[in-house]
Amino acid sequence: MRDPMIKRIPREIKSDIGKQLVIFLFFVLIISSASGYFVSGDSLIKSYNESFEKYNIEDGNFELYEKADKTTLEDIEKDGKISVYENFYKQEETSGFDSNLRIYGERREIDRVCLLSGDMPSKDNEIAIDRLYANNHKLEKGSKIKLNGRELTVSGLAALSDYSALYENASDLMFDNDKFGVGVMTDEGFDSISDAHLHYSYSWKYDSKPKDKEDAKDKAEQLVKDISKHAVLTNYIPEYVNEAIIFAGDDMADDMVGMQAFLYITIGILAFITAITTDNTMIEEAGVIGTLRASGYTRGELLRHYLAVPLITLTAAAIAGNIIGYTVMEKYMALAYLNSYSLTTYVVRFNLKALIYTTAVPFLIMLVINMVTIAGKLSFSPLQFLRRDLSRRKKKKAFRLNTRIPIMTRFRLRIIFQNLPNYITIIAGSFLANFILMFGLIFQPMLENFQDSVSDNMLCSYIYVMKAPAETENESAEKGYLTDLETTYEQYKHEQVSIYGIQKDSKYVNIGHEGDGVYISTAYRNKYDLKKGDKITLKEKYADKEYTFTVRDFYDYPSTIAVFMDYDQLEDTFDEDSRSPIYLSNKKITDIDDMMIATTISKDDLTKTSRQLMRSMGSIMTVFLVFGIIMFVIVVYLLAKIIIERNARSISMTKILGYTNGEISGLYVHSTSLVTVLSIICTIPLADKILASVFKVIFMSYSGYFPYYVPPMILMKAMLIGVVSYFAVSLLLNAKVKHVDLAEALKNVE
Amino acid sequence: MFLEIKRVTKSFGEGESRQEVLKGIDLEVEKGEICVLLGPSGSGKSTLLNIIGGIDTPDEGYISINGEKTADMNEKALTRYRRKHLGYIFQQYNLIPNLNIKENVEVGAYLSDSPLDVDGLLKTLGLYEHRHKLPNQLSGGQQQRTAIGRAIVKNPDILLCDEPTGALDYKTSKEILKLIAEVNEKYGSTVIMVTHNDAIKLMADRVVKLRDGVIRHNTLNEQKTAAADLEW
Numbered sequence: 011m012r013d014p015m016i017k018r019i020p021r022e023i024k025s026d027i028g029k030q031l032v033i034f035l036f037f038v039l040i041i042s043s044a045s046g047y048f049v050s051g052d053s054l055i056k057s058y059n060e061s062f063e064k065y066n067i068e069d070g071n072f073e074l075y076e077k078a079d080k081t082t083l084e085d086i087e088k089d090g091k092i093s094v095y096e097n098f099y100k101q102e103e104t105s106g107f108d109s110n111l112r113i114y115g116e117r118r119e120i121d122r123v124c125l126l127s128g129d130m131p132s133k134d135n136e137i138a139i140d141r142l143y144a145n146n147h148k149l150e151k152g153s154k155i156k157l158n159g160r161e162l163t164v165s166g167l168a169a170l171s172d173y174s175a176l177y178e179n180a181s182d183l184m185f186d187n188d189k190f191g192v193g194v195m196t197d198e199g200f201d202s203i204s205d206a207h208l209h210y211s212y213s214w215k216y217d218s219k220p221k222d223k224e225d226a227k228d229k230a231e232q233l234v235k236d237i238s239k240h241a242v243l244t245n246y247i248p249e250y251v252n253e254a255i256i257f258a259g260d261d262m263a264d265d266m267v268g269m270q271a272f273l274y275i276t277i278g279i280l281a282f283i284t285a286i287t288t289d290n291t292m293i294e295e296a297g298v299i300g301t302l303r304a305s306g307y308t309r310g311e312l313l314r315h316y317l318a319v320p321l322i323t324l325t326a327a328a329i330a331g332n333i334i335g336y337t338v339m340e341k342y343m344a345l346a347y348l349n350s351y352s353l354t355t356y357v358v359r360f361n362l363k364a365l366i367y368t369t370a371v372p373f374l375i376m377l378v379i380n381m382v383t384i385a386g387k388l389s390f391s392p393l394q395f396l397r398r399d400l401s402r403r404k405k406k407k408a409f410r411l412n413t414r415i416p417i418m419t420r421f422r423l424r425i426i427f428q429n430l431p432n433y434i435t436i437i438a439g440s441f442l443a444n445f446i447l448m449f450g451l452i453f454q455p456m457l458e459n460f461q462d463s464v465s466d467n468m469l470c471s472y473i474y475v476m477k478a479p480a481e482t483e484n485e486s487a488e489k490g491y492l493t494d495l496e497t498t499y500e501q502y503k504h505e506q507v508s509i510y511g512i513q514k515d516s517k518y519v520n521i522g523h524e525g526d527g528v529y530i531s532t533a534y535r536n537k538y539d540l541k542k543g544d545k546i547t548l549k550e551k552y553a554d555k556e557y558t559f560t561v562r563d564f565y566d567y568p569s570t571i572a573v574f575m576d577y578d579q580l581e582d583t584f585d586e587d588s589r590s591p592i593y594l595s596n597k598k599i600t601d602i603d604d605m606m607i608a609t610t611i612s613k614d615d616l617t618k619t620s621r622q623l624m625r626s627m628g629s630i631m632t633v634f635l636v637f638g639i640i641m642f643v644i645v646v647y648l649l650a651k652i653i654i655e656r657n658a659r660s661i662s663m664t665k666i667l668g669y670t671n672g673e674i675s676g677l678y679v680h681s682t683s684l685v686t687v688l689s690i691i692c693t694i695p696l697a698d699k700i701l702a703s704v705f706k707v708i709f710m711s712y713s714g715y716f717p718y719y720v721p722p723m724i725l726m727k728a729m730l731i732g733v734v735s736y737f738a739v740s741l742l743l744n745a746k747v748k749h750v751d752l753a754e755a756l757k758n759v760e
Numbered sequence: 761m762f763l764e765i766k767r768v769t770k771s772f773g774e775g776e777s778r779q780e781v782l783k784g785i786d787l788e789v790e791k792g793e794i795c796v797l798l799g800p801s802g803s804g805k806s807t808l809l810n811i812i813g814g815i816d817t818p819d820e821g822y823i824s825i826n827g828e829k830t831a832d833m834n835e836k837a838l839t840r841y842r843r844k845h846l847g848y849i850f851q852q853y854n855l856i857p858n859l860n861i862k863e864n865v866e867v868g869a870y871l872s873d874s875p876l877d878v879d880g881l882l883k884t885l886g887l888y889e890h891r892h893k894l895p896n897q898l899s900g901g902q903q904q905r906t907a908i909g910r911a912i913v914k915n916p917d918i919l920l921c922d923e924p925t926g927a928l929d930y931k932t933s934k935e936i937l938k939l940i941a942e943v944n945e946k947y948g949s950t951v952i953m954v955t956h957n958d959a960i961k962l963m964a965d966r967v968v969k970l971r972d973g974v975i976r977h978n979t980l981n982e983q984k985t986a987a988a989d990l991e992w
Contacts, residue, residue: 401896408860408894417866421859428858663854666815667910668843668871670836752815755854756806756922 015315022291022319029287029648030323033280036644037327038334039637041368043343044273045335048266048364050344055262057356058174065122065171065354067255068213069220070230071097072237073245077210082240089236092214095120100200101207102157107147108614110178111157112192113137114170115200120213121172123194124354127151128166134199136165140176140352143191146625158204168194169354172213174258176352180247180506184619184712185257187352206604211245226250238553246551251503253713258351270367275442276641277372278379282435283648284320285383290656292316292387293400299388300395309388316384317377324376328369335368350626418677425653425681432649433685439645440686440732441693447638448697448728450631452720457620459719464569464616469510470518473611474593480606486597488518491580493589495548495557497571499538505713507534507548508572511580511589518594519565521574527562529574533715535564537571546573550588557583568717569616619716639735647739650682654746661747662754671748679743683736690732694725762791762950763812763918768821770807770973781807783973784821789966791917794944794951796961799970805954806922808970812952813846813920814838825917843871847911847919847949849940851926853903855895855910861902862891865909872914876947885909885939901932905939912943919943921953925960930992937963937987959992 023030061067069092078086083094097120101112117123123130126141128151137155144150144167153164173192175185195203214233220226230248237243249255292299299312340358347353390400409427411420426433475492491511496504512519521529530540540546540561549556565574580589590608593599654661657678664674698720705718770782781804789795797805810816812823814830822831825845833841842848847868855864862882869875882888885905895903904924911919921940925933941963944951953960961967962985969977 399896408892408897410860410892413862417863417870420863421856421867424858424863659854660856660858663856664867665839666813666842666848666854667868668839668841668846670839753810755850755852756810756815 015311016318018315019318019322023322029651030319032644032648033284034323034327036280036640037277037324037372038331039640040273040276041328041331041372042334042339044269045332045364045368046339046341046343047269047335047346048367049336049358049361050340051262051266051269051347052361052364053340053359054344054347054353054356055259055266056359058259058262058353061124061171061174061354065124066120066215067171068095068097068120068249069216069226070233070246070248070252071172071211071213072234072243072247074210074212075242075244078212078241083212085240086237089239090214090233091217092233093217095213095215097121097211097213098200099209099211100203100205101209102203105156109143109147109189109191111139111143111155112178112190113200113203114192114194115197117170117194120215121170124169124171126167126169126355128164130168131165131195131199133163133165134196134202135160135162136199137162137193137195138166138168139164139193140173140187140191141167141169142187142349142352143176146188147191158206160203162195162199169352170194171354172252173254174351174353175254175261177252177254177257178618180245180252180254184622184714185253186618186622187350188621188625189614189618223250234553258347258353261351262347273367274371274375277375279435279439279442279645281320281376281379282431282438283645284323284376285380286432286435286649286652288316288320288380289383289387290652292384293398293656296395296398296400300392300397303392303395309385312388313381313384317380320376320380321373324373325369328372332365332368335364346630350622418673421677422681422684425657425678426685429653429656429681432653433682436646436649436682436685437689437693439649440642440689441697443638443642443645444690444693444728444732445638445697445700446634446641447731448694448701448720448724450634450636450638451724451728451731452698452701453627453631454624455721455724456719457624459721460569460620460716461617463717463719464620465613467566467568468613468616469567470594471596471612472593472598474595474599474602474607475609475611476591476593476602477606477608479591480602482593482599482601484593484595484597484599484601487593487595487599488513488516489577490516490519490592490594491577491584491589492592493580493584494551495573496551497538498547498549498556502710503713505571506551508570509548509580509584510572510574510592511577512574513577516594518596519574521565521576522563523576525562527560528579529563529565530561531567531570531572531574532564533568533717534571534573535561536568536717537710537715548573569619569715571714619714639731642732643735643739646682646686646736647742650679650686650739650743651746653682654678654743654750658750658754661750662752665750665752666755671744675744675747678747679740682743683740686736686739687733690729690736694728694732698725761788762826763787763789763952764824765808765812766821766824768808768811768818768823770804770811770816770819781973782811782818785970785973785975787968787975787978789950789952791950792944792948793965794941794953794963795966795968796964797952797954797968797970798956798958798961800956802972803970804973805970809920809922809952809954812918813848814842843914845917847914847916849904849907849911849919849921849924851923853895853900853907853927855903855906857895860892860894861887861898861906864895864906865913868910868913874915876913876915878913881909881913899932900928901935904928904932904936908936908939908943912947912949915947916949918950918952921951923955924953925955925957933957934987934990937990941987957992959990962990963987 087094099112099114101110104111130138149164151164151166155162170192176187176190177185178190216229220229234246394400411423493509495507495509497507512521514523542561542563544561545558546561547556547558661674661678702718709716765785765787768782768785771778771780773779785808799805811818822829830841856867862878865878869878882891887902887905890898890902925936928936940951943949964981967979967981968975
């Protein structure tokens with residue numbers, strides 16, 4: 011005969027349909043989001059990984075000071091055991107909108123192009139451009155782009171396989187698909203563009219593919235020496251450090267781990283909520299359980315019975331969540347990446363891992379947490395159930411509270427101590443919710459602060475990096491030097507450090523010129539926790555030569571990893587080939603030929619990180635905000651509701667005694683209010699501290715420095731959102747207290 | 761008349777399953793009386809007690825205490841009525857499990873402008889030494905004494921007792937009945953006690969027997985027996 015207890019299960023779900031529905035819908039929301047995320051992410055990652063072979067993505071590229079002749083290239087190929095491909099580009103500023111467009115010729119062999127819509131260029135004045143860059147500037151097939159006097163027609167939108175993230179320079183803190191774009195033209199079209207900004211860029215493929223990253227590193231370190239023997243290198247980027255190629259893949263992989271952690275923590279909290287709910291039901295049904303156990307039902311049978319509802323709810327939610335994940339959420343989740351990265355076409359694939367992550371693992375978490383709770387409860391004897399004797403601590407004396415504390419306050423404290431597991435889960439849920447909420451809230455002000463801070467602390471409006479010394483009549487211009495070195499930390503990625511040589515009477519950078527040591531930017535100090543007197547060791551980018559400097563003091567420059575030293579000191583330290591003359595100026599220099607200027611650094615260059623992050627992440631932040639609020643409301647409401655249900659008999663009795671609904675809410679709801687508001691006040695600063703550490707770790711893997719900053723108003727705003735959300739919850743709880751029947755106390759529970 | 765119950769009717773259920781539990785009850789109780797409501801299960805005695813206690817409402821008729829009619833009261837007024845006039849004792853004690861003994865009594869005291877001294881009352885009830893314990897650390901009799909303490913600490917006009925000895929053994933039941941009689945005597949509270957134990961009628965001033973929702977007997981007991989001397 012089938013266990014007749016099974017018939018109870020649908021009735022149990024029906025009898026508490028509101029709560030079950032809330033839990034179910036929340037599970038569906040989380041699982042469908044996670045499933046969509048994993049499926050789209052995995053499909054994109056697979057397509058991205060396949061793109062290396064499909065589009066023959068380079069193993070690296072280098073730029074030479076001048077065009078290499080055939081013999082030089084052959085020597086490089088021979089020494090480096092590589093095949094070299096010309097991949098010249100020209101970079102021009104666009105007119106009409108502020109951006110730099112990097113143009114390549116036809117790419118038949120290396121770094122091939124994936125056409126996403128329209129056509130590849132077939133005429134001299136046609137160009138196929140990056141999809142995101144086109145979207146940001148509302149360009150489509152047929153649109154015109156003006157650059158350097160030429161007007162080009164957009165023939166189609168494409169993804170250049172070596173620009174999945176639009177990094178203009180390898181040293182950039184962030185890609186920027188607004189101010190920087192890439193495109194391809196026919197070879198004839200490419201030749202017809204002015205050579206003023208022609209870059210002699212070459213891509214290479216190893217004859218034998220590196221076995222792993224270590225091998226790739228060894229090979230690249232050898233190759234740079236081999237190339238340097240034959241030509242003057244101006245740029246050298248092996249594939250494994252080329253952010254334009256690898257950033258998207260790394261980021262998508264990292265996000266998967268983050269999403270998994272988020273999914274499991276959320277499921278864990280919900281599992282605790284269901285476990286507490288089941289525990290409460292078992293206390294209510296103690297007499298029934300005692301009778302069943304006395305009649306011969308085993309612990310296992312009852313364990314399975316009480317496990318059924320939470321597991322059925324989760325399984326149903328997992329099925330619904332995965333269906334929605336594959337059909338609806340996948341598209342939205344993919345957008346998060348497609349709005350940031352210039353990825354080639356992808357197809358949605360079935361993902362077993364996603365199914366395991368979103369179904370099997372949550373099921374296991376739910377099973378373990380609920381099983382431990384229920385099995386613990388079922389360890390009481392049938393007689394203890396019949397006597398409702400289900401507390402392990404009952405024989406211990408009740409702890410004392412000072413009788414000078416008013417009775418109502420003591421009453422509230424007793425409620426808090428009685429329901430500690432609920433309140434601890436509320437605090438944990440509140441922390442997680444606030445963490446998510448804060449993540450959604452801090453982003454914009456943090457980016458704004460970054461932009462303000464960069465604007466307020468710029469050395470000057472323009473820094474002109476010259477290819478060779480040149481003179482200007484501009485009175486605002488001040489001579490200096492710039493050279494780039496690399497950090498040498500073992501544990502962190504090597505990143506570029508800008509070394510400035512500053513004149514003694516500089517009107518732009520005020521540093522001391524006497525004595526030893528160098529000034530480092532506050533960004534450098536903050537990122538690597540440096541102190542005065544510390545020694546920093548830097549090395550040349552494409553050579554092994556190392557330089558060690560002592561930190562003398564700090565210079566307030568919050569966005570760039572930079573070192574400032576005296577002009578003469580720099581001249582003495584670096585030879586002519588490894589230092590570039592620069593002009594610091596507040597006014598545009600117009601009397602120097604563009605051909606003489608290697609780069610111009612302006613505010614736009616320094617704020618590209620924040621602008622790109624805002625574009626990529628801005629809309630997602632609202633999702634975090636809403637999700638944080640929903641999670642907070644659900645966790646607090648479900649757990650506080652359990653407290654009221656558990657105390658229904660006492661509430662009923664206090665009503666009979668003559669307590670008003672307001673007074674009873676004052677006891678049972680205000681205890682929750684007290685804990686919740688305190689947890690909001692405590693967990694928000696805690697979330698802030700943890701976010702600061704998380705951001706620091708995240709940004710350690712990026713070049714440059716992005717200070718974590720949350721204005722106090724944001725903390726207040728987060729607290730206010732929490733309190734207002736709780737106010738809505740407390741209205742529901744008050745209604746719940748009001749609905750506790752007076753007859754509850756009259757029920758015979760023996 | 762202190763407590764007046766006039767033409768009170770009460771039914772449960774609808775249609776064919778409708779059951780008339782009280783069929784026009786008329787009853788008057790003097791201040792300070794001990795009134796015992798006797799009757800078999802389903803006679804309507806607990807329903808009547810709940811209506812007197814303002815935790816249930818009559819379909820028709822009214823209850824009046826010192827001229828205040830409960831039928832005219834909304835929920836808030838009914839709460840005030842219970843707060844001002846009533847103390848309740850149940851068979852199940854209904855103590856608040858997470859408050860200690862003293863705090864349970866203080867919960868009652870909080871409702872009154874002039875409550876009895878809590879420590880003094882605990883001593884009278886023989887609970888002072890147990891005041892820091894939780895209810896489930898005490899015996900049934902001690903718990904019921906705590907419930908009595910909670911009910912009388914606010915010095916109510918009426919003490920409503922619903923089978924107060926129903927869950928207790930013979931000896932403890934007699935102790936509790938003795939205590940109720942002492943409260944009645946010492947504080948002058950009117951006691952309305954529902955029981956199906958016929959022997960308890962001997963300690964009452966008024967004995968009301970119900971059957972099928974109707975008062976069958978309403979008699980005054982001229983020769984009360986002390987609770988300690990009751991036998992069953």
